[in-house]
Amino acid sequence: MDINLIGVPIFYGCDKEGPQFGPDKLREKNIVSVLKKHNHKVYDLGNIHVPKVSVKDKFSYHSNMKYLKPIVTANTNLAHVVNMSIKNNNFPLIIGGDHSIGLGSISGVSSSYKNIGVIWLDAHADINTHETSPSGNVHGMPLGASMGIGHEDLTNLYYGEAKVRPENVFILGARDIDSGEIDLIKEKNINVYSPKEIREIGIENLVNSILDKLKANDVDAIHLSFDMDFIDSSYVPGTGTPVSNGFNVDETKLLLRKLVQTDMIKSMDFVELNTLLDEGDRTSDLAIEILDSVFECIK
Ligand SMILES: NC(=[NH2+])NCCC[C@H](N)C(=O)O
Ligand SMILES: [Mn+2]
Ligand SMILES: [Mn+2]
Secondary structure, eight states: OEEEEEEEOOOTTTTSSSGGGHHHHHHHTTHHHHHHTTTOEEEEEEEOOOOOOOGGGTTTSOTTSTTHHHHHHHHHHHHHHHHHHHHTTOEEEEEESSTTHHHHHHHHHHHHSSSEEEEEEOSSOOOOOTTTOSSOOGGGSHHHHHTTOSOHHHHTSSSSSOSSOGGGEEEESOOOOOHHHHHHHHHHTOEEEOHHHHHHHOHHHHHHHHHHHHHHTTOOEEEEEEEGGGBOTTTOSSSSSOOSSOBOHHHHHHHHHHHHTTSOEEEEEEEOOOTTTSSTTHHHHHHHHHHHHHHHSOO
């Protein structure tokens, strides 16, 4: 596999400094050589430009979407790089940054395929809108916006259509869901599995059933979006919104490896590493360990 490493040094979506250092931290930890170990060619495309705006302008663009304008700009740039990466037959590995960048990634991926699936590994559902969000943080909105739900500045990103059909979205590991999101999950019949439900079904059974459903829906590629807070909070001090009752490290690796072994995953986000909150380099080292394990299984 020819991998394009794409960094997105942004924290505007979570309104907490730290995630912007994620891409360079992983480079410092030799992410490129770790990926190359598994016989991939790796091209580091560098970091997407993120416009600098002052904290004073947080609410200047919208009253319940903080830093909206620079988020839209950075994500539009990201979408185009991701689209070109796939058109050139590469595998884009997008390193965050906060999870607002899922919108740019998915917009780029969806331009390259007819009908994509999205598997979102996260303690959160990230389907809030400006109307339901309790925080005004855009990193809680990208998956909803990708399905065409929310404010038009987000839903029209890169091109003016929904990027993924709700029936092709699978949220795994969710255990901290806001009330507006619960309503939306019911209304749109979105597939959500908590860690407890995944353990009951079994990791392998779940992956098989997701793949069967996506194939029945005629999906031609799957985008995998991995939020570090998917993992239980006891293992990931270096993430902005940690949640307990998550998977341990081995379960996480097993799930990710089973997912990529389907050969349907054609792009991946890795987000919400906050180096400023980390205990030493514990979470950064774990990030490397997980990516090492995942890319060992990608052909
Ligand atoms: N990508 C994340 N870590 N998202 C956390 C979202 C938290 C909360 N649901 C909100 O919308 O504010
Ligand atoms: Mn998230
Ligand atoms: Mn999350």
